[in-house]
Amino acid sequence: MKTNDTEKKIEITRRDFVKGATMTASGLLLGSLPLSSSAYAAGSDMIKVALVGCGGRGTGAAFNALAAGSDIKLVAMADVFENRLEESYSRLFQRFGDSEQLDVPEDHKFIGFDGYKKATDLADVVLLVTPPGFCPRHYKYAVEKGKHVFMEKPVATDAPGVRTVLESGKIARGKKLNVVVGLQRRYQNNYREILRRIHNREIGDIVSGQVYWNQGELWMRERKPEYSELEYQMRNWYYFNWLCGDHILEQHVHQIDVANWFLGQYPEKAQGMGGREVRRGKEYGQIFDHHFVEFTYPGGAVIASQCRQIPGCFMRVAEEFQGTRGVLSIDGSNNAIIRDRNQNVRFEHDGLEDPNPYQQEIDELFESIRRGHVIDNTDYGAKSTLAGVMGRMATYTGQMIDWDAALHSQDKLVPDHIDWDIEPPVLPDENGYYPIPIPGQTPVL
């Protein structure tokens, strides 16, 4: 998840507030180092990893990587912001400072928009954990250089980005590179168990479903006087579409992907509605605070997708499916339950001891690399990203959008060249407000 848990004020207050705070490691990570990999550590080959994007989730991914085996070491880090890179490094240092696994000398810390190239060059595996707008170019570079990849979802914010990822995916396949995409439900026991049962026809043919990411408020970072417009957008990236893609994509892609996965198809069309009902201030950039989309699949199944980031409302983050034989309810908290059409429980997953899916996806990536196998999540990562983009196109325009039109859309949000000297692709008006899509008026591009 790219969503950052850091609250808007915390960077200001942390200095004072946390002074005197005890820095300690919980027993969790120590205890979670897999024993099975310790034998491998005797070998001389270390797997070199670069981290691109050093926020909270990037740091988490780096922890996951270093916990995936003592034969793995972090050799390079890149971020556009020096403070984020240094915070990330200091957290890693507190946990791994006395191990050979953390091996990032000062000249392997790369600050700036091009830092990802130098970091990638030094590694066997790259962790691409930036805001999603950057992902297509980072991925393209990594596969050109023959690197294995972990990349967070979504993998793009627009259709041109999705096409870049699909094209690069062909190169990755040719080079037999491992590519894991951070749609971690695909690595979660309850989802895998349910997929097996779907294939076993325990709920019959799926005819409909409802997928939800309805939560309360989300973090937002205030503008500071010293920020340029570009720096402000980069720091408050969630609210700018070229960087984030809106929450129907950035968060809710998880549920849309589950629908695609369980149905074994991608939607052929989408129509829906959405808007900015509560989160209207300029500090919330361009994105909507709610979307509701109907996705229709080639077999006729219809999935209703709803996502909302409004405080004080009903919350639900889960997926429900109705089949000809039964109904399924499943969520990321390791729950899954199948009932027959009379509400009798036919199967209930016990997920209390299930592994951390963020660790699991990284463990499987490195195990595949060690064994010379290939995991390649590029295709579904890109296409579920496109399904999210398609849903956004539907709510922004108020039109019915079909899959091919979405795939071939020329609506390009991310500039080819990005550096501190460019003007961001979206700018505020004289009052500080950003252009906001208006259904019925916003054109389909």
Added chain:
Amino acid sequence: MSGNNHTSIVKKYVTESVIPAAALLLLVFFATGCSKLFGTAETDQEIPGAATEHEIDPDFAAYTQNIHGSEVTMDMVPVQGGTFTMGLAPGEEGKDSHEGPQRRVSVGSFWMTSHEISWEQYELFHLEVVEKEIAEEQLDRFGIEPDAIVTPSPPWGDKTFGMGRIGYPAVGMTHYAAVVYAMWLTAKTGEFHRLPTEAEWEYACRGGIYQNYNLQGDAMALEEYEWFRGNSENSYQKVASKKPNPLGLYDLKGNVAEWTMDEYHDDYHDRLDGEIADNPWFKPDVLYPRAVRGGSYRDPAGDIRCTHRRGSDGHWSRNDPQIPRSMWWHTDAPFVGFRLVRPKETPSREEMMEYWILPIFDF
């Protein structure tokens, strides 16, 4: 900030339901002597003499705490201090070695929130409100650093775990978040609030001076008073929707487990000092484990008891994808909530500061 559509419901609920019910029950107990109303499986419990010595102190009565700037209120129930036998007696059903050996413990008087802090009460805790409305002198009075009251970062996801929001107990917050909430409430109300110690919690759960309410092994009674695995349908339930204990406190043993002020020690009872341990408190200096009391909607009937205790664990945040893990939310602890106490004797500023525990990053 958030919609206020729920507050009228809460207010109605509180004024029409909770207070009269609690008051009525208390009257009934004073009038009849409460022991016969509750199946007392714990017949070996001493009923301390405090019950007869205790005169009603007009300044120590139930009241409703308003929270400035909102319509949400908090019902506070007086718990007259006393000396009690803490821990499970040897041989009691469900005995856990961490719940004994029994010791004599005394606790001071305090008010306790009548029920687990609800989502409506918890969600008031926003930085915007705090910054604008709490004067620095107010913070200084309590020894609270202005920077120390920060709002929890919002969780990404459904903090209710699909179990409902309006009228339900807030869950999943870290121990630190519960401590800062108490700090925030202190600054908002001008009255010192904190989490209960383990000793205070167990004393209140057992019915304070009445000390007869454990209902161990009485499944029929349990059903009337508590939410647990057998009747919860694996979901937390609305606060105060079962019967209260003799003091008018709801859901102590069940519904959701509750944070206390203590670090968790397996050998808690062995660590107590003196013939009668006086207001024991083990101040936390590690992130895990911290003491959680009572059972939850997930626990079997056998764990629904006043002595039930467990320590928090890093596992409760195992699905947090970020490092450090959230200071504010456990991704995997939908069974833990909290309630607060307000000591009858307001402690000194220095003593209060002992309770404002600093955060420890969770790597």
